[in-house]
Amino acid sequence: MGGQSAQEGQWPWQVSFRNNGRHFCGGTLISNQWVISAAHCFPSSSSASSITAVLGAYMIDQPDGNQEAIAVQSATNNPSYINEGDSGDISLVQLASPVTFTDYILPVCLPADTVTFPTGLQCWVTGWGNIASDTNLPSPKTLQEVAVPLIDANKCNTLYQTPNSDGTSSISVHSDMICAGFINGGKDSCQGDSGGPLVCSTSGQWFLAGVVSFGDGCGQAYRPGVYTLMPSYTDWIFTSIKHNENK
Numbered sequence: 001m002g003g004q005s006a007q008e009g010q011w012p013w014q015v016s017f018r019n020n021g022r023h024f025c026g027g028t029l030i031s032n033q034w035v036i037s038a039a040h041c042f043p044s045s046s047s048a049s050s051i052t053a054v055l056g057a058y059m060i061d062q063p064d065g066n067q068e069a070i071a072v073q074s075a076t077n078n079p080s081y082i083n084e085g086d087s088g089d090i091s092l093v094q095l096a097s098p099v100t101f102t103d104y105i106l107p108v109c110l111p112a113d114t115v116t117f118p119t120g121l122q123c124w125v126t127g128w129g130n131i132a133s134d135t136n137l138p139s140p141k142t143l144q145e146v147a148v149p150l151i152d153a154n155k156c157n158t159l160y161q162t163p164n165s166d167g168t169s170s171i172s173v174h175s176d177m178i179c180a181g182f183i184n185g186g187k188d189s190c191q192g193d194s195g196g197p198l199v200c201s202t203s204g205q206w207f208l209a210g211v212v213s214f215g216d217g218c219g220q221a222y223r224p225g226v227y228t229l230m231p232s233y234t235d236w237i238f239t240s241i242k243h244n245e246n247k
Contacts (some may be wrong), residue, residue, distance in 0.1 A: 001131050001219045002187035003146030008058045008066070011126045013197065013208075014143060016054040017041065017072070017093075023060055023141075026055065026127045026196025028208050029107045032098040034241060037195030038211050038228065039091045040084055042075035042193035051075075053095055056104035060128055060141035066104040071096040076240055078233065087174045089213040090228045091195070092240050108199060109209045113234045119152045123180060123200040123209055125225070129192030133218045137192070146187045148180040150209070151202070151224050159183065162222045169216050169223065176232035177209050181224030189225045190218035198227045 015027035015035050025041035035053055042048060049072070056067040073096040080088030099105055117123075126145045131137055137144065151159070156179035160169045173179060180198055181188050189196070189212045198210035210227025217223060 001146070003144045005142040006041040006126060007143040009104045011124075011143065011145065011197070012056070012104050013108040013200075014126050016057045016060065016128060018052045018054055018069075019050060021144060023128050023192065025192070025194045026129075026212065027093060028057060028197040028211070029099070029105065030106055030110055030208070030237075032101065033095045035093040035095065035106070036211060036237070037075070037091045037093055038207065038213055039077035039081040040213070041195040042077060042091045042093070044134065048072045048093070053093065054145070055099050056102065059141055062140045066102065068099055068105065069139045069181045070099055076244070078236060084214050085171060087176045088228075089138065090211055090233050092237055094244060100194050108197065109207045110234055110237065111209065111231045113231050115207070115231045117150055117178065117200055119150055119155065121150045121200055122147050123150055123198055124148070125180065125189045125193065125196065125198045127189060127193030127196040127212065129165055129194070130190040130218065133190065148182070148225070149180040151181065153177050153179070156224060156226065159222045160216070164220055164222045166217070166220065171216055171226070173226055176229050177213065177225050178229040179224040180210070180227060181219075184223060185219045185223065186220040188215065188219040219244050
């Protein structure tokens, strides 16, 4: 919310996950057969078989020839994730067949596990989620983008403990999370953006810094969006890919 329509092809790693044709979560392409999303998007591994990943999508209601839909073969959730707000809200999704890269379908870079993203760095979050807490993105449902500064977990925890117009919050932000947004709110990810990318540009390359995870409403003061911090899970991702490919 608080963003604008992206240009087509601007975020070529953005994935739309559909269940029976309906968009429900975002994802990020990291190779020709693997996508990162949020564990809460895939509550049971058996449900993955009815899900399609749409790559190169732009307007959900007006698809064009740049997109490709591929069935999901499996979704592997990080074992530490159980409920909303837990650590480990990340899922590794395998496509049933490799996708062909184009100008509109390309992977993003993964950060090394030693990388730290500094507080205040302006990054971008993208998706087809709500434009306010109870307001769907209107047709033709064009991919949205919003620039948000990073907030480290400690500072974010302090913000969540600060009362706002809705009172206090019981949310706890862990060290494997990062936040992004403004103290006064207004710009944020929202329902339907879950699992999608928070990307930061460093030295001319785009890196996946976080995965849209949870929050308290959308765009509220003192309640920035909370994201799964990618460097905390880079090793798990590569280990899981290797394990799956050796099956």
